[in-house]
Amino acid sequence: MAGSYGLLVAGIAVFAVDLVLVRSLLQRKILCIKILIAALIVVWVLDFAFELSGSAAAVTLSFSAALLVILILLDTLKSGGPEFRVSAADRLPRRYLRRRPFKTAAETVLRLFPFPEPVGLYRIGSAGADSPVLVTGNFDLTLRRVCSALNNLDCWLLVCDSRGVNVWCSSMAGHFTTASVVRAIQRSGLSGRVSSRLLILPQLCASAVSLEELKERSGFQARFGPLYIRDIRRYLGNPSDPDIRSAVFPLKDRLEMSLGAPILLSIVVALIYNFIGLGHLFVVLPSLYIASLLHASVFPRRPLVRIGPWALLYGVAVFLLAGLLSRGLFPDHVLLYALTVGVGAAYLVTEFSGWSPLLKYSLIPYKKPRVRVEEEICIGCRRCVEVCPRAVFRMEGGSAEVVQEDRCVVCRSCFRQCPKGAVTIFSLIFS
Numbered sequence: 001m002a003g004s005y006g007l008l009v010a011g012i013a014v015f016a017v018d019l020v021l022v023r024s025l026l027q028r029k030i031l032c033i034k035i036l037i038a039a040l041i042v043v044w045v046l047d048f049a050f051e052l053s054g055s056a057a058a059v060t061l062s063f064s065a066a067l068l069v070i071l072i073l074l075d076t077l078k079s080g081g082p083e084f085r086v087s088a089a090d091r092l093p094r095r096y097l098r099r100r101p102f103k104t105a106a107e108t109v110l111r112l113f114p115f116p117e118p119v120g121l122y123r124i125g126s127a128g129a130d131s132p133v134l135v136t137g138n139f140d141l142t143l144r145r146v147c148s149a150l151n152n153l154d155c156w157l158l159v160c161d162s163r164g165v166n167v168w169c170s171s172m173a174g175h176f177t178t179a180s181v182v183r184a185i186q187r188s189g190l191s192g193r194v195s196s197r198l199l200i201l202p203q204l205c206a207s208a209v210s211l212e213e214l215k216e217r218s219g220f221q222a223r224f225g226p227l228y229i230r231d232i233r234r235y236l237g238n239p240s241d242p243d244i245r246s247a248v249f250p251l252k253d254r255l256e257m258s259l260g261a262p263i264l265l266s267i268v269v270a271l272i273y274n275f276i277g278l279g280h281l282f283v284v285l286p287s288l289y290i291a292s293l294l295h296a297s298v299f300p301r302r303p304l305v306r307i308g309p310w311a312l313l314y315g316v317a318v319f320l321l322a323g324l325l326s327r328g329l330f331p332d333h334v335l336l337y338a339l340t341v342g343v344g345a346a347y348l349v350t351e352f353s354g355w356s357p358l359l360k361y362s363l364i365p366y367k368k369p370r371v372r373v374e375e376e377i378c379i380g381c382r383r384c385v386e387v388c389p390r391a392v393f394r395m396e397g398g399s400a401e402v403v404q405e406d407r408c409v410v411c412r413s414c415f416r417q418c419p420k421g422a423v424t425i426f427s428l429i430f431s
Contacts, residue, residue, distance in 0.1 A: 139167075186218075258348075
């Protein structure tokens with residue numbers, strides 16, 4: 001039992017590493033977390049085999065504390081912005097174009113964790129000084145998909161630091177910002193490689209990247225590209241095409257998201273069941289993933305539109321089903337198993353709502369958004385139309401107007417990008 005307490009504390013320490021440390025090299029943090037997890041497994045095996053008990057807990061706890069202290073000291077001694085690796089390659093590395101199904105599967109299941117690639121500038125095809133410059137983040141899965149879509153195009157690819165996560169989550173969390181793009185321009189020497197001073201940014205970074213500030217700090221103008229990189233050729237042919245601006249959430253994407261959603265819950269459940277019996281996890285964890293996949297499949301046809309009531313209904317249904325199934329599997333722990341899977345399923349429904357630009361994160365108590373455009377201020381720049389992932393706006397008579405207010409997900413991209421402040425959003429917490 002003492003080893004279990006050590007494991008629990010060390011698990012908390014794993015999450016504390018990235019929360020406490022904000023400036024140090026992300027790859028160093030990831031390496032330390034891997035070392036910590038490996039050490040925990042060794043300590044747990046020794047504790048299980050030899051009943052080390054108190055000594056196992058002491059070793060686990062001491063190791064966790066030592067790692068945290070070392071990283072905090074290294075972080076405190078440093079100054080300035082976050083560090084990141086910078087690639088010196090000119091041509092796109094071949095590894096970004098290879099099919100890597102096992103790595104893709106791992107990054108899909110573990111997509112809540114960072115998988116950073118180096119910041120860099122890559123020449124694609126026969127790109128010259130006047131070729132377009134596309135920008136993306138440094139999440140490995142995103143980068144490989146972008147490279148696949150850009151294959152056979154003549155362009156430059158500027159990879160910015162998004163802290164190893166996807167562009168949407170990184171920008172909404174304040175990681176993929178104007179400063180990230182400026183640093184990538186400076187570190188990659190972009191100014192000396194291209195004569196064009198126009199960047200094509202991911203549409204989903206609009207909530208955190210200011211075009212005016214970017215031009216002032218780097219000398220580069222920027223426009224927002226399509227919402228999905230697969231539409232890049234359509235964008236280059238017609239940047240005003242409205243069909244490349246709106247988010248969709250097909251079954252393939254929903255299933256992919258549902259495979260990544262349970263990972264943090266699984267870790268918490270594993271820590272709790274460490275005190276109850278780890279053998280139960282062979283049934284509990286697959287049950288949570290099945291519940292997540294089933295929810296993704298039925299999501300567009302759910303009987304309740306609001307996420308809160310739907311989460312409660314789905315959790316109760318899974319609780320009852322798990323209770324029936326567990327009578328033959330865990331006759332002595334029917335209620336525990338059913339509660340774990342039922343409550344976990346309800347939680348996953350609320351988490352699922354934040355995985356797509358189609359929905360507001362349901363655990364944040366926003367009121368129904370009210371979006372307004374001041375016609376006398378609007379200059380008709382189309383910026384709000386270009387950055388909105390839900391087609392809330394359209395151009396009418398030379399100015400923007402709100403046509404589908406109920407679709408707003410409060411990403412605040414329109415508010416952030418309007419150069420004259422003509423767009424206002426009223427949806428503050430508890431307002």
